[in-house]
Amino acid sequence: MHVFADPTNLDAYLSGFLWILKLTGSSAVLALVLGVLLAAFRVSPVPVLRGFGAAWVNIFRNTPLTLIIFFCYFGLFTTLGLTLSDDLDQNNYWLGVVGLSVYTAAFVCEAVRSGINTVPPGQAEAARAIGLTFFQTLRIVVLPQAGRAVVAPLGSVLIALCKNATIVGTIGLIEASSVMKQLINDNGDAVIPIFLVFAGTFAALLIPTGYFFGWLANRLAVKR
């Protein structure tokens, strides 16, 4: 482990994963908000909103993430001049967050929508019958009961998001996978240990995440 004994390398390793965590955190929050909204659109009685939700899902779910991240950089930033921060790293970071969020939102939307479909339609009908509005019905009656069915797939979406965050390395943010590549280039004698450390760190972050979501899904189970 001589590679990580060098403080410069250790710093690079830590800052690489810090970027991954930040990308994951910000994108998760944005994608969750956006995804739930899109799911609401997709089950709403308004055709325009349903169409918008469906279009979003179909476009972003079926475009490779690499293309979306490239578009954020070369399209939004370089061509259209969208600057999200004056600091280069911060700018790349936020462009990455935009790309990851719009992409992940499509998956969140589908997870939430399939969860909504597990709730018996009589529940929403009873809610509407006492005078709750569409959004109240969704928020107070349907989504809480969709919880169990939504949480487990959302866990998978979050895990995928965390791994996908490495793609932001392609537009110049020195996140974990870029650091790994650099360390491997500089330390040809320690390729496998370096690889194992990076892979192990992802596993150490993500395996508990998966268990946590499984546990949460069980806690949220609604008895019928």
Added chain:
Amino acid sequence: MTTGDPLIVLDGVNKWFGPLHVLDDVSLSVGRGEVVVVIGPSGSGKSTLCRTINRLEPIDNGTITFDGQALPAEGKPLAKLRSEVGMVFQSFNLFAHKTILENVTLGPVKVRKEKPAAARERGLALLDRVGIANQADKYPAQLSGGQQQRAAIARALAMQPKAMLFDEPTSALDPEMVGEVLDVMTSLARDGMTMVVVTHEMGFARHAANRVIFMADGKLVEDAPPAEFFANPRSERAKDFLSKILTH
């Protein structure tokens, strides 16, 4: 029993499910305080009729007015209308993730913006009225069918509705629980609630209804006081239907 001015009025209502003409030129007026029982063979459109009155099913043409107002098409006005019309479903549809008391107070608090404490007090009184005050803190799945349906009636009553719709409220119940639900409905009828009740409980129709409506193939075939309807059904369809259900 006296009944007042019209509260629910359907005029020339038509509805199709694709090619299926489920409501065929239905006109019907239900007076304030009146109890109307709807019967008819399976698939004749009874549930659909019931559900058009609070617009859970939109209609294709004709008009429906409730308390002098045409049914709003959507949005807040429609939600408000629905809050004034109680509905009780065959499968209860209690909110599975809420306690019985929360089921009953949800509407008053979220729709009527009542204070939680006041809603709770009224909710408990309603649960007491339907005989399940001791179940207030349980979840729906912990109750028997009859108790769940009485809770569902309390939930609807909590909105202080001007009318109540019942779509086969006892059909999903074990026989020994039918009586307890019908008792609650009968007492509601006595207290002057306007009710539209889809049911196969002929005893309830005889004793509690002001009128019986017989539907077949989406059409309103007969409309008569229960004594008259059961003694002398005019149409062949009704005679046939009655002979089938009364011999069992």
